[in-house]
Amino acid sequence: MNRHGIVIEDTFAEAFGMQATRVIITAPEPRWAREAAVSMTGFATSVIGCGVEAGIETELAPEATPDGRPGVSVLLFGMSTKAIGKQLEKRVGQCVLTSPGSAVYAGMSAGERVDLGRKLRYFGDGHQISKLIGARRYWRLPVMDGEFICEESTACTAAVGGGNFLVLARSQRQALRACERAVAAMRRLENVILPFPGGIVRSGSKVGSKYPALPASTNHLYCPTLRGVTDSRLAPEIGAVLEIVVNGLSDEDVRRALRVGIESACAAGRESGVERISAGNYGGKLGKFHFPLHEVMA
Amino acid sequence: MSPMVVTLRDPPARRIDLSPLSPQRLQHLRREAIGRIPLQCGNRRYLLRDLFTLEGDDPGTLVIRNTGAILDGIGAFMRAGRIRVEGDAGDYVGLGMAGGSIDVHGDCGHWLGSAMTAGRIRVDGDCGDFAGGARPGERRGMAGGTLVIRGRAGDRLGERMRRGQILVTGSVGDYCGARMLAGTIAVMGQVGVAPGYGMHRGTLLLRQPATLTATFADCGVHELDYLRLLFAAWRELGHGGSAFADAGVRARRYVGDLATGGQGELLVPPD
Missing domain, CATH: 3.30.70.520 (Alpha-Beta Plaits)
Incomplete structure (x- = not known):
């Protein structure tokens, strides 16, 4: 041929069969959503050395995100939901929480749940606030430029x-x-x-x-x-x-x-x-x- | 199938407890059996067919007609289905409700949605006191679901509320959100004295200026992005919800009630 x-x-x-999840990162401007996503998906080329494989799936218009702000969709692949959860907590905590104006939401609803904001909320030192909207729980963490909004968990799915x-x-x-x-x-x-x-x-x-x-x-x-x-x-x-x-x-x-x-x-x-x-x-x-x-x- | 229509024949002098008429209970019964359901009316018991006429064959959607403020407990403890009340309703509408929806095309009495845990209640008119609140002896009020009141609400709206959302298009009485534990109350109209009195956590979103007690600390004016999430959900509730969404996410944030060590938030329009 x-x-x-x-x-x-x-x-x-x-x-190979893997597990995957999707998260949506939003920010006041597309540039800052992308900055957070690039940072979060850094050093994520292979599960062998990085724990997870991650990348930017697509950029999202404001009308396609949960909070109506510009966003970026990120996919993370790992060998197990546990491995994804561990990396997700670290990467969101170090790369998204720290990025100006950011918020992060689940990009999948069906499947085994992994923590997104469930543990990160303790960064709020007692000032964190939970909001249950429909069936989705969000955490509001006071930070120096306002509030960091983080959905409590996201879902994982079987992937390739x-x-x-x-x-x-x-x-x-x-x-x-x-x-x-x-x-x-x-x-x-x-x-x-x-x-x-x-x-x-x-x-x-x-x-x-x-x-x-x-x-x-x-x-x-x-x-x-x-x-x-x-x-x-x-x-x-x-x-x-x-x-x-x-x-x-x-x-x-x-x-x-x-x-x-x-x-x-x-x-x-x-x-x-x-x-x-x-x-x-x-x-x-x-x-x-x-x-x-x-x-x-x- | 057509909705089951329950029409009150002649309003009696005493109150009628309609709590046995939950759609999940009726859906397994034939119409004759439904007609034999005993109802408490004052200090007497009647069969449903003695007080009401029955039409239709789908008890999953219940329509109640020729209503009045004497009909208590409509939709109490319902878990699924729909109830439409064409007129006024009495006390305890949606008491302990755990799913489904109730639409009241009129006014409601006291304790609307008390102890509800899920589902949606919409009232086109006014409601009495303690909507979404805890009944005497109970530690918590409403613990989930959505309450939309398009008219006015009475005193102590959402008292000791634990979870869920209450949206009021009109004004509310005194002690709105008193001793609130969590959840969200939004009011488009005026509020009475001491909103958020003794609140621990939760959000009181007010769209008109209000006089607060001295035990709420001013935290300044902010753009609160989480309101975008709330508003997106509320827009789906129709007129009662979208009215809030149009007002924007900028608000002055007060935290309290500090008299009880509370960390609730009271959001008022920016200056």
Whole structure:
């Protein structure tokens, strides 16, 4: 199979079952909602080292937020609801509570509940106020610029993490440009995030290492500088490989994002320097979700 | 199916306790069985069919006609369904209500919504004293749900209220929100003396200037963003709720009642 002359390899992306939640951050101005969200989703690329994978899903107009102010929707993915709850408390407490004019609300209603403001309220030192509006409880914490509004809890749902595809190009710059086009298109989709910096990964990993303490190490089969000393998967003309990792609330969300991303990465044809599209997997043994590229692009 | 219409034949001299007519109880009964429900009227007992005529076949929606202030306990302890009162109602409307909705197209007596925990009551006219308040011997008043009063409310509105919302479009009497524990009371009209007297927590949102006791501390004028959440919910209540939403989120905040160590808030229009 090929797209615009670029080969789509007959392989599959392997993804994992995760838990996810969504929170809505609002502020008096879009810029400050975004500042809080960027801060909250920092250092959240991989559950291996960060505890949670997080990213901005979309920016929200005032009419789409609970309090009628500009907002940002954030998705967090973890291996369990407990892990999400732990990270949520830290990240909201350090990054959203501290951001001027901010408020944070649950972005999901159905599913297992995790704390959002239930413990944060104690920052109010006895001056915090609870408000039950409909079935939703909010906490008002007095802070130096007024009040921080925080919903008591949010919901978690089963989700999919680690969907991916690889862009194999003649040079690093060409791989990067193709991935940038893919990221721009994928970020317009709802229910998905691209947790890595700028949505792109340059250090794809394999499971295990020659060093027993390490759970993962560099994916040497795709490192162009090791072509001569490993059982490399790279043809001689491939100068660089970049990966796009996508987490979504369902396998269909991930599948749609992969399709949109690959289509955009290939849109400029072979003239763009992109030679092949591949995907990362572990032989199908570790991940519950498989996304065969030919099926995704059919 | 058509709503079950209960029409009072001839108003008796004594009060009638209608608390047995909760929709969840009636929905499992045939019309004949409903007609045999005993009702207390003064110191006597009658069957429902002796006092009322019955029409319709859906007791999940109950319409009460030819009403008056002698009909007590309408919708008491109801958990689901709808009741529409076409006229005035007596005391204890929605007493201990735990779900469903009551619409009164007239005035109500005292203790409206007392001890209710969920559901919605809307009164087009006025109501008496202690709406949403605790009855004698009870430690807490209303503990959930929404009470919308489009007319005036009497004294001690929401006394010892624990949770829920009370919205009054007209004026209210003295000691509004007295000894309130939590929840929200909003009043568009004038309030009587000592609003928030002895309140512990909760919010009294007043849209007209009021004379407060000296035991409320002025915390200044603020834009309170949580009011946006309240107003968004209140807009869904129709006219009785949207009137508050139009007035904005800027308010002068008083905290009290400091005489009892309270941390309730009393919001009044900014100067």
